[in-house]
Amino acid sequence: MLHANIIKAATPEEAGKLAADVFEALIRTKPACLLGLATGSTPLPLYRELIAREKAGKIDFSRVRSANLDEYKGLGPDHPQSYRYFMQDNLFNHISIKPENTIVPDGLATDPEAMFAAYENQIEAWGGVDLQLLGIGHDGHIGFNEPCDHFPKMTHEVELTAMTREANKRFFASLDEVPTAAFTMGIGTVMAARKVMLIATGADKKEILHKSFFGPVTPEVPASILQFHPDVTVICDAAAWGE
Numbered sequence: 001m002l003h004a005n006i007i008k009a010a011t012p013e014e015a016g017k018l019a020a021d022v023f024e025a026l027i028r029t030k031p032a033c034l035l036g037l038a039t040g041s042t043p044l045p046l047y048r049e050l051i052a053r054e055k056a057g058k059i060d061f062s063r064v065r066s067a068n069l070d071e072y073k074g075l076g077p078d079h080p081q082s083y084r085y086f087m088q089d090n091l092f093n094h095i096s097i098k099p100e101n102t103i104v105p106d107g108l109a110t111d112p113e114a115m116f117a118a119y120e121n122q123i124e125a126w127g128g129v130d131l132q133l134l135g136i137g138h139d140g141h142i143g144f145n146e147p148c149d150h151f152p153k154m155t156h157e158v159e160l161t162a163m164t165r166e167a168n169k170r171f172f173a174s175l176d177e178v179p180t181a182a183f184t185m186g187i188g189t190v191m192a193a194r195k196v197m198l199i200a201t202g203a204d205k206k207e208i209l210h211k212s213f214f215g216p217v218t219p220e221v222p223a224s225i226l227q228f229h230p231d232v233t234v235i236c237d238a239a240a241w242g243e
């Protein structure tokens with residue numbers, strides 16, 4: 001392992017609180033910061049904590065901006081399994097962030113290439129991502145950057161692997177309904193963030209967590225590139241660490 005501060009929490013809830021401390025510190029020192037946000041089950045305790053902290057007057061999201069990592073191709077904002085819907089439901093609808101200050105790749109884009117360029121441009125116009133939140137897939141994917149033979153640079157389209165579709169089918173009525181493709185920030189987009197925070201909880205993440213941070217850096221394990229990021233913090237619970 002080259003870089004990474006690893007913080008071990010006892011439970012997913014404690015991991016969420018420790019992560020929230022980092023978000024709170026950033027938002028207090030830079031009220032108009034740009035957050036890179038993620039979906040999945042892992043960030044939920046963090047999002048609950050951020051909502052509670054704004055209600056308690058500790059954080060103010062009214063000037064914060066956010067850019068999400070990814071979106072399923074073909075799902076619009078009203079689809080309950082779309083990541084835009086997830087973000088509204090689990091975070092944005094409960095905090096003071098302004099709708100125009102949140103971006104998620106458009107799953108219904110008719111000209112995806114133009115959408116990718118506009119997405120990257122908006123991130124740049126907002127001054128770049130200050131803090132990029134990540135979960136991790138069982139195959140080491142971050143965002144929807146699946147294992148492949150290179151590290152994709154920019155926001156792009158990906159075919160989802162069978163493993164990822166299988167893992168995410170729990171949110172859909174059946175495997176057939178899980179989209180086969182997605183739009184995701186690239187590895188380059190993620191690596192350009194000033195600070196990266198990856199949260200991993202649960203025993204099922206143990207193997208890939210260790211492979212990513214203690215194994216070789218390879219596009220076959222996309223998260224392994226984070227070993228080269230100068231400011232990455234991993235927050236894991238006891239189960240993911242292996243205790």
Ligand code: GLP
Binds near residue numbers: 039136143168
């Ligand atoms: C999806 C998302 C990822 C997320 C991963 C793990 O594939 N695109 O951003 O990290 O799932 O999800 P979970 O946190 O539910 O294990």
